[in-house]
Amino acid sequence: MVICEIEFCNNPQGIFYAGQLIRGQVVVKCDKPKPVKAVILQIKGYAETHWGDTQYDPEDQSNGESFNGHVNYLATKAYLHGSSSSIEVLIEPGTSSYRFACQLPITCPSSFEGTLGRIRYLVNVRFVRPWKFDQNFNRCFTVLKVMDLNTESLMLRVPSQVESQRTFCCFPCRSSPLSMRLSIPLGGFVPGQTVPVEVMVSNDSGVAVEDITVKLAMVVIYYSQPPSADTNKDRFVMVQKTGEGVSSKSSKQLTFELKVPPTPPTCFNLCSIIQIGYQVEAEARVKGCHGGQSLHMPITIGSVPLTKQLQKEPRIWGEDLQTQQFDVKTLILVGNEQSEEPRSPPNPWAADPSIAPPIYAVAKHIFPDPEKVSKAKKKTQKKSVKRSNAKIGEDIVFSPLYGVFDLSNQTEEIIVRPNAMNGDGGYANEEVDKSTWL
The missing domain is CATH 2.60.40.640 (Immunoglobulin-like)
Incomplete structure (x- = not known):
């Protein structure tokens, strides 16, 4: 033997x-x-x-x-x-x-x-x-x-947001818009960190929003090679949180915390047949037979976290x-x-x-x-x-x-949490001036 x-x-x-x-x-x-x-x-x-x-x-x-x-x-x-x-x-x-x-x-x-x-x-x-x-x-x-986030794009340190609007029914019965805005304070995170996600909803339509769901999703794209070149895709929901809804003719701001679990870094340029990306998704589920409203924002997952201060001359891995x-x-x-x-x-x-x-x-x-x-x-x-x-x-x-990573001892106050918590994962800020949003 x-x-x-x-x-x-x-x-x-x-x-x-x-x-x-x-x-x-x-x-x-x-x-x-x-x-x-x-x-x-x-x-x-x-x-x-x-x-x-x-x-x-x-x-x-x-x-x-x-x-x-x-x-x-x-x-x-x-x-x-x-x-x-x-x-x-x-x-x-x-x-x-x-x-x-x-x-x-x-x-x-x-x-x-x-x-x-x-x-x-x-x-x-x-x-x-x-x-x-x-x-x-x-x-x-x-x-x-x-993937050192400090040596990637400086845009990873900048807050990002995306917004969309939709109406219900058709002209001439078209409703006023349901507007959503998704915001995050940074564009780059590492496993172990928490992604603070802010969702602002202004519901001027006559259709109530039942709840708001926010997800951190991993998207994997597979490529085959000739003679049968094609693509395929997988999507994995890493974290999901749900907050309360928004009644018609009102506005509400919700804040969610999505903790990044163990996962590989974002990869688009090193492997030609497997690409890995991440995105934050928000969906408003409305009542009745109407389709919900959703939007998403890409984020970068790295293997070395952002430092508190911007490095004047970032160290490039392996250059020394x-x-x-x-x-x-x-x-x-x-x-x-x-x-x-x-x-x-x-x-x-x-x-x-x-x-x-x-x-x-x-x-x-x-x-x-x-x-x-x-x-x-x-x-x-x-x-x-x-x-x-x-x-x-x-x-x-x-x-x-x-x-x-455990970065709890060096986390900066990126976002102020409201006092009240609603649903199983969202914070509702009732102090938002509902008449001046947008």
Whole structure:
């Protein structure tokens, strides 16, 4: 029997930021001599999407069109035993350990596991055995994109608002407008922070608003690649709060607090087949058969929070790194006699001592549709049968971990909370001058 353990020396949890160095070791235990052609250590990072168009036959996806995409971010390997030749070697009984180091590219997107695609990083040890199937040992790890809100657009520090109007019925019976304004004090937040959302409603129509619902939603867009290029989309509600309604011919201001849960950073430019965005949504549900009114506003979720003061010369992650002792994406084996290993950049928030390190947790708001997952897995399995080189680790269940910050000791008074709380998540400000809004 062969036992193979994969450990990370500089982060036992297996959580790394793009640009950091992975240091670990592989421990192989054998109870008797084992013949192999090679033992290969691989570190992989890739994004993939896959779904099927089942409009022809929903029971058999092979009759429909398949949409797939794949992009590699990291693909490197080293031989622990043997070589690329077919000559057999013998692994002696006992315990052997192999130390390794690998530099992550600074452009790696964050780990993500979705319904129709994923961004995954893993360490694989493959035993190429004579006259037998290869034996694989895998361990996935989390990679997080470094998105420092202080180095993004200055507009993230500026309050934002969006407003809309709608009327009911048709001319000449058209009602006066129902107006909504959605406002937030900042445009960038990190998991653990609270997003204060202000909704101002001026209801001059004759239709009463039953309640106001505010949501923080995650929108994921999946892309496939030629020859069947297409897009698909998922939407996950992360947080939802509901406040009281607004009667006709009156106005009301509601304030909601939406705490950002563990979630990957916004990502539009690093992955060409999976894009992740966030938006705050507000909806006014009205009485009767009329459709409600809704509006939304995009926000940015980062991995390093905004500081209290604007930095004159923001620190760009990785700009102070000297040339590494080996090329990026190269996997090296570190001998036991080598005392000094290639250095890794510090954690991205370390430049600001007032920011406490985050804790890490699973994103519980991402609940893939079981039916979609089942169909996607079925399609993947059928596709794998037709390939002689099925992807390593594609049947592994893995949940990435995302950083959650506790910034309660440095939160500024961004918004003044009214005294009274209404519904299960809204604050109503009854002191608003209802005659002068707009």
